Amino acid sequence: MTLQALLAAGYTTEAAAWRDWLLRAVAGDPADLQIMYGIHGERRLPEMELPWLAGYENSKPVRTGNGAAEQLQLDVWGEVLDCLALTRKSLLKHTDESWDVQVALMQHLETIWDQPDNGLWEMRGPRRHFTHSKVMAWVAADRMVKGVRDFGLPGPVERWEALRDTIHRDVMANGFDPVRNTFVQSYGRPELDASLLLIPRVGFLPPDDPRVLGTIDAIRRELTEDGFVLRYRPADSDDGLPGDEGVFLACSFWLVEALLGAGRTEESTELFERLLELRNDVGLLSEEWSVGAGRQLGNTPQAFSHFALVTSALELHQDTVRRSDTPLPPETESVRQ
Numbered sequence: 350m351t352l353q354a355l356l357a358a359g360y361t362t363e364a365a366a367w368r369d370w371l372l373r374a375v376a377g378d379p380a381d382l383q384i385m386y387g388i389h390g391e392r393r394l395p396e397m398e399l400p401w402l403a404g405y406e407n408s409k410p411v412r413t414g415n416g417a418a419e420q421l422q423l424d425v426w427g428e429v430l431d432c433l434a435l436t437r438k439s440l441l442k443h444t445d446e447s448w449d450v451q452v453a454l455m456q457h458l459e460t461i462w463d464q465p466d467n468g469l470w471e472m473r474g475p476r477r478h479f480t481h482s483k484v485m486a487w488v489a490a491d492r493m494v495k496g497v498r499d500f501g502l503p504g505p506v507e508r509w510e511a512l513r514d515t516i517h518r519d520v521m522a523n524g525f526d527p528v529r530n531t532f533v534q535s536y537g538r539p540e541l542d543a544s545l546l547l548i549p550r551v552g553f554l555p556p557d558d559p560r561v562l563g564t565i566d567a568i569r570r571e572l573t574e575d576g577f578v579l580r581y582r583p584a585d586s587d588d589g590l591p592g593d594e595g596v597f598l599a600c601s602f603w604l605v606e607a608l609l610g611a612g613r614t615e616e617s618t619e620l621f622e623r624l625l626e627l628r629n630d631v632g633l634l635s636e637e638w639s640v641g642a643g644r645q646l647g648n649t650p651q652a653f654s655h656f657a658l659v660t661s662a663l664e665l666h667q668d669t670v671r672r673s674d675t676p677l678p679p680e681t682e683s684v685r686q
Contacts, residue, residue, distance in 0.1 A: 376450060384420060430451055
């Protein structure tokens with residue numbers, strides 16, 4: 350997502366540097382791929398609580414490190430392979446040196462994609478079959494297929510195409526509730542999740558597909574506060590952590606894009622403008638927003654919120670330009686794959 354924001358805004362030098370960092374960090378045994386690394390590529394990020402610190406407004410516990418670094422999150426394979434596919438397309442690295450790394454990552458994912466995991470949100474409860482994780486496994490296979498078909502790179506393309514189709518069928522059979530006409534957070538459970546808004550963004554289904562539209566409506570109906578989107582409802586999702594949380598600002602920007610893709614431009618623009626009003630006096634956003642207290646909440650400033658702002662702003666701009674029949678400049682082509 351960082352790469353999409355950088356590339357869509359024309360920051361190709363920074364995007365290329367980020368890609369090179371990513372390749373260095375993930376090199377090695379594909380089974381050891383982590384969901385996060387230190388800024389210098391460190392793999393050991395042990396989590397410790399610091400009980401002698403009160404935290405901001407007594408928001409204990411204060412921690413260093415992050416225990417989630419040792420979790421299994423299947424979506425990360427999809428994120429990495431999507432990143433490298435995006436930079437290949439945008440930076441014109443058609444025969445880039447990273448292909449062997451990508452093939453190794455894909456070969457490992459082929460053996461584990463059907464396992465339960467901890468999901469995008471680093472759930473500390475029991476592992477489950479998260480719909481978003483399976484969608485991102487589909488993304489991994491899809492991008493590898495395109496690497497072969499579109500750029501002539503070597504690989505077992507028929508096998509990856511078959512896997513891509515298998516994962517798609519699996520998600521449609523187990524991650525979609527036909528009675529409610531919505532995708533669900535995990536297989537066999539009714540909870541919703543904001544990550545489902547990314548289904549059209551990654552190309553799994555068209556943005557105007559009836560099942561996508563049903564998911565948008567369900568999330569707006571069941572997973573919002575004052576029109577802003579929650580990641581999920583902690584009391585229902587068994588995330589292994591105590592307490593509640595505010596609305597998650599990046600997820601609300603995802604809704605902006607989902608509404609726009611569904612052709613609901615006025616609603617999309619209205620939500621985007623409301624989100625801009627939540628910025629602080631220097632134009633920055635935190636991770637969350639407390640509807641009840643009317644204030645920013647959580648980690649601040651939060652990159653996750655800002656690159657979601659950037660991409661949704663560009664999508665809205667591109668939609669305006671398209672409707673005016675003005676040609677789009679190359680650097681502002683859609684951030685979608």
